[in-house]
Amino acid sequence: MVKPALIVHGGAGEIPQSEEADYLTGCQQAFEAGWHILECGGSALDAVEAAVRAMEDDPTFDAGVGSVLNSVGEIELDAMIMDGATLNLGAVAAVRGIANPITLARRIMEHTAHNVLVGEGARRFAEQIGLRLCSQAELTVPREVARYREHQQAVLEEHGGHDTVGAVAIDRAGHVASATSTGGIAFKMPGRVGDSPLVGAGAYADDLCGGASATGHGEMIMRVLLSKTATDAIARGMTAQEAAEHAVSILQDRVQGKAGVIVVDRQGEIGFAHNTPRMAVSWRTPGGEIRAVIRRQRVG
Ligand code: GLY
Numbered sequence: 001m002v003k004p005a006l007i008v009h010g011g012a013g014e015i016p017q018s019e020e021a022d023y024l025t026g027c028q029q030a031f032e033a034g035w036h037i038l039e040c041g042g043s044a045l046d047a048v049e050a051a052v053r054a055m056e057d058d059p060t061f062d063a064g065v066g067s068v069l070n071s072v073g074e075i076e077l078d079a080m081i082m083d084g085a086t087l088n089l090g091a092v093a094a095v096r097g098i099a100n101p102i103t104l105a106r107r108i109m110e111h112t113a114h115n116v117l118v119g120e121g122a123r124r125f126a127e128q129i130g131l132r133l134c135s136q137a138e139l140t141v142p143r144e145v146a147r148y149r150e151h152q153q154a155v156l157e158e159h160g161g162h163d164t165v166g167a168v169a170i171d172r173a174g175h176v177a178s179a180t181s182t183g184g185i186a187f188k189m190p191g192r193v194g195d196s197p198l199v200g201a202g203a204y205a206d207d208l209c210g211g212a213s214a215t216g217h218g219e220m221i222m223r224v225l226l227s228k229t230a231t232d233a234i235a236r237g238m239t240a241q242e243a244a245e246h247a248v249s250i251l252q253d254r255v256q257g258k259a260g261v262i263v264v265d266r267q268g269e270i271g272f273a274h275n276t277p278r279m280a281v282s283w284r285t286p287g288g289e290i291r292a293v294i295r296r297q298r299v300g
Contacts (some may be wrong), residue, residue: 002266002267004171004172004268005169005268005284006169006264007281008055008262008282008283009165009215009260009281010026010030010061010163010280010282011061011062011163012258012259012260012278013215013258013277014276014277023280024292026280027055027280027281028282028292029054030052030054030055030165030282031284031290033050033054034050034167034169038172044176045081045177047169048081048179051179052079052167052181053100056099059143061165062165062183062184063183064077064099064101064181066143067139067183068147068184068186069147070187071190074136074190077092077096077098077101077181077182078091078093078101078194079101079196079197080105080178080180080203081109081203082177082203082204082205083109083175084175084210085176085207087206089203090109090116091116092105092108092116093118093193094191094193095118095126096123098132098133099134099138104125105197107125107126107129108125112125115199116197144186148186164182164194164214165182166179166180166203166215166262167213167262168262169211169264170210170264170268176210176211177211178213182196184218194219194221195221196218199228200225201214201222201225201226201228202214202221203227204227205231206235207266209234209265209266210264210266211263212230212231212243212261212263212264213262214226217257217258220251220256220257220259221257224250226250227261229247229250229251230243230246230261234263234265234266239269239271240265241270241272244272247263248260248261258275258276259275259276260274260279262281272295274297276297278295278297280295
């Protein structure tokens with residue numbers, strides 16, 4: 001039997017001090033939602049879905065309710081879930097009016113012959129299978145409306161807004177799963193798709209080595225397949241921590257991107273690294289303590 005493990009992230013970016021407490025609480029609650037499942041013998045897939053759903057429901061994060069607004073003041077969501085046992089995955093991109101895109105992604109993986117649905121087609125499938133639909137207004141929080149108004153003309157890189165959420169787990173059976181969900185980057189063009197729903201970029205999972213979930217500037221993350229780069233590094237013999245640091249160093253060296261990544265290997269060791277100013281993460285130490293931290297830049 002394998003030692004189960006879970007790590008969640010609440011995004012990598014600026015993380016204003018005034019929001020630190022909410023990030024820490026939100027990450028820890030998401031961790032606990034996923035860990036409860038693993039502790040009871042549940043699957044890594046259920047655990048990462050539950051952890052990400054918790055953050056989609058939490059208005060602190062740029063995923064589900066609380067997502068950033070695009071250049072026309074609307075919310076379009078991306079998400080992906082991946083099963084390391086089968087390498088199957090489900091993803092949605094630029095979908096509107098869905099409270100929990102990670103669950104929609106999982107249903108696509110498990111109940112369709114496809115892997116990725118976008119926009120109106122994804123929403124129609126959600127309706128068919130009885131997932132909760134919601135209005136744009138229900139996903140929109142005053143914080144993001146204020147940011148939108150303040151920064152309407154600002155340059156994206158200055159504002160950050162890379163608060164994508166994600167989770168990676170391994171269960172007692174040794175199965176690995178990864179999940180990532182986001183509202184994307186603030187003021188993005190309508191129809192823009194980031195790294196989060198792209199396999200190998202926003203997430204990857206393979207029982208043979210481990211799993212990863214990324215957060216940060218999607219246009220750069222996808223160029224180096226950040227999550228696959230991390231899991232490939234484990235396959236070549238690196239520890240989870242070394243693999244996370246290696247992936248971020250490739251991102252930095254090759255495309256000067258800003259991002260973070262969380263990793264779990266098949267031994268249940270966890271790692272994370274980022275070259276953004278901050279990254280919010282929660283995991284369980286080998287001694288059983290649940291940690292939630294906002295880590296300042298370590299790599300870069
Ligand atoms: N990493 C989230 C995005 O760029 O959309």
